[in-house]
Amino acid sequence: MQVTDLSIAGTQSTPEIRADAAAGVLSLAGDSYPENAFELFGPVIDWVERYLAAGDAPLRLDLRLLYLNTSSIRAVMDIFDLLEEAFTHQRKVSVDWFYDHRNERVRELAEEFAEDCTFPFRILPDEEAAG
Amino acid sequence: MNAAAGELDRKIEALLADPAWLDHPLREALAALWERYLAQLHRLDRIASLSDRFQALVRDRDLTRTEQFEKRLRQVEKMTRISDGYQEMMRELNLQLQQASTHDLLTGLPNRRFLAERLKQEAERSRRSGEPLCVALADVDRFKHVNDSWGHEVGDIALRAVAQAMDRALREGDLCGRWGGEEFLVILPATRLDDAMPAAERILDAVRDVRVEGIPAEHRITISIGVAQWSAQERPEATLARADVALFEAKGNGRDRVMALT
Numbered sequence: 001m002q003v004t005d006l007s008i009a010g011t012q013s014t015p016e017i018r019a020d021a022a023a024g025v026l027s028l029a030g031d032s033y034p035e036n037a038f039e040l041f042g043p044v045i046d047w048v049e050r051y052l053a054a055g056d057a058p059l060r061l062d063l064r065l066l067y068l069n070t071s072s073i074r075a076v077m078d079i080f081d082l083l084e085e086a087f088t089h090q091r092k093v094s095v096d097w098f099y100d101h102r103n104e105r106v107r108e109l110a111e112e113f114a115e116d117c118t119f120p121f122r123i124l125p126d127e128e129a130a131g
Numbered sequence: 132m133n134a135a136a137g138e139l140d141r142k143i144e145a146l147l148a149d150p151a152w153l154d155h156p157l158r159e160a161l162a163a164l165w166e167r168y169l170a171q172l173h174r175l176d177r178i179a180s181l182s183d184r185f186q187a188l189v190r191d192r193d194l195t196r197t198e199q200f201e202k203r204l205r206q207v208e209k210m211t212r213i214s215d216g217y218q219e220m221m222r223e224l225n226l227q228l229q230q231a232s233t234h235d236l237l238t239g240l241p242n243r244r245f246l247a248e249r250l251k252q253e254a255e256r257s258r259r260s261g262e263p264l265c266v267a268l269a270d271v272d273r274f275k276h277v278n279d280s281w282g283h284e285v286g287d288i289a290l291r292a293v294a295q296a297m298d299r300a301l302r303e304g305d306l307c308g309r310w311g312g313e314e315f316l317v318i319l320p321a322t323r324l325d326d327a328m329p330a331a332e333r334i335l336d337a338v339r340d341v342r343v344e345g346i347p348a349e350h351r352i353t354i355s356i357g358v359a360q361w362s363a364q365e366r367p368e369a370t371l372a373r374a375d376v377a378l379f380e381a382k383g384n385g386r387d388r389v390m391a392l393t
Contacts, residue, residue, distance in 0.1 A: 067221065070214040077206060105220040112213050116205075 003051045006043060014040055015065060019047045021054075027062035037071030045075065048082050058092035059083070064126070065097075066106065080117055087119035094120040101125035237287060238294035241308030246316050249306060250367045253320050257361060264320055264361040265327035268374040269297065269334065271313035272353045272386040277346065285345040289352055292341045297354075300337035302330055315354075316371075324360040324391055331356045331389040339387070353387035360391075 003021040010016030015030035017040075026048065034040040051059060061083070068076065083093040095117070099106040107123055114121040143165060152158050233245040241249070250266065257264040271277075271293055278286040290313060297307050297315055310316040317334065319327050334356065341352045357378025361370040373392045381390040 068213075068217055070210060073210050073213050073217070074206075077210060103220075105216070105223070109213055109216045109220070112209065112216065115209070 003047065003054050006047050008040075008043075017044060019044070019051070021051055024051075024057050025060050025062055026051075027064075029062075029064035031067045032065060032072035033067060033069035034072065037069070037075055041072070041075035041078075045078055045082070048079055052082060052086045052091065056091065058094070059086070060093070061095040063095065063097045063110075064099075066100075066103075076113065080113065083119055084117055095122065097121070097123045098126045099123065101127055235309040238291055238309050240294050240298060240315075241306065243308070243310055243316075246306070246308040246310060246318065247367075250316075250318055250371075253318055254361055254367045254370075256320070258363055262321045263323045264318075264370075265322045265324060265358055266361065266367075266370055266374050267317040267319065267327060267331050267334070267356050267358045267389070268310065268371065268378045269315040269317065269354045269356045270378055270382070272355055272382075274313040277350075277352075280350075281345050285343065289341070289343045289346065292343050293338055293352065293354065296337040296341050297334050300334045305330070324358065327358045327360070328389060328391060331358055335387065335389060351387075355381040355386045356389040357381055358389060358391040 005021055006017060006019035006026075008014075008017040010030040013031060014034045015028045015032045017026075017028055019026045026044070028044075032040075048059070061079070063076075065076075080095070083095070087093050095114075097110040097113070099110060107125075110123045114123065143161065146152060147158070147162055147165060233241060235242040253264055256262070271290070274286065274289075277289055290309075293313075294307075294309065294315065297317070301307055301317065302319075304320055305322075306318045308316055317331075319330060322330065335354065338352060338354045342348070343352065346352070355378055357374045357376065357380065359370050359374035359377055361367065377390045377392040380392075381388050384390065
């Protein structure tokens with residue numbers, strides 16, 4: 001596949017971002033309150049668009065996000081919109097959102113995100129991730 | 132097209148097709164007029180059709196715009212809802228952190244950091260107002276014996292029970308917290324030593340009623356208390372040091388009692 005991988009190390013205010021085209025997995029982990037959300041998420045949204053356009057392999061999002069500021073929420077919603085669009089064209093896409101089982105709030109927020117999505121959207125307590 | 136017009140059309144077509152009128156001088160003119168009429172009719176149809184299509188296009192575009200606008204609106208509403216959720220989560224975490232940084236995990240009472248800060252504030256307030264201020268240092272009697280005999284878990288339960296009893300015995304405005312280990316500090320604002328002593332006695336009484344599962348009834352849980360009044364010339368640490376000396380005396384004099392350093 002001609003889509004290059006992404007690997008952006010996380011910081012205190014930005015999540016670790018890894019996009020693996022061969023595996024068809026995009027993972028985001030950590031807090032997200034970047035100073036410039038466009039700068040951070042622009043390449044990610046771009047990667048999703050290129051990956052979806054490049055073939056018909058499945059795409060899975062592996063999310064372990066804790067705190068998101070408003071522009072990060074918007075970026076994540078934009079990514080979900082891309083998945084939704086691909087899903088209506090029979091593309092195999094899915095989201096696995098892992099949350100710390102001690103923080104039910106994050107689960108509730110993930111459910112809000114999932115509300116309008118028709119593609120498979122699983123919200124899982126983090127202990128299951130290990131098992 | 133109405134019936135009369137249709138009839139006229141048919142009549143003219145019949146006249147033009149009739150060979151009897153082939154050489155009539157008006158025939159050529161009528162034929163030309165007929166052609167022009169048909170062409171105009173065709174143009175009118177085309178204009179109407181184009182106009183219809185254009186209108187449909189505009190209507191569709193308006194619909195798309197409305198749909199897009201409504202979609203954006205839903206997105207913004209969703210974003211706001213989720214953002215509010217995250218902020219609420221942060222606020223709760225902040226409160227938890229604040230509670231954790233100022234309160235003792237075992238007893239739920241204010242911790243040493245919180246007490247020291249409050250004592251400083253109360254001393255400052257007393258310096259301005261001239262009101263008296265007392266502190267009472269309390270220590271659970273023979274607590275090591277409790278831990279050694281019935282285990283640390285029972286010891287923890289006993290500490291919690293003592294903390295609750297002390298806290299319930301306080302007067303309005305007094306503050307009790309865990310100073311460390313089995314030691315508690317009570318801050319008694321606007322209180323002279325004369326009034327601090329009966330307040331401390333009430334705390335002793337409340338602790339005498341404490342019963343802990345796992346500790347035999349013959350072992351009575353008691354505390355000893357040392358009281359000292361802050362004097363305007365000293366730092367709060369000095370008052371605490373004198374309360375500590377008084378506490379030591381209370382222990383030396385047989386425990387389960389309050390002593391004051393005069």
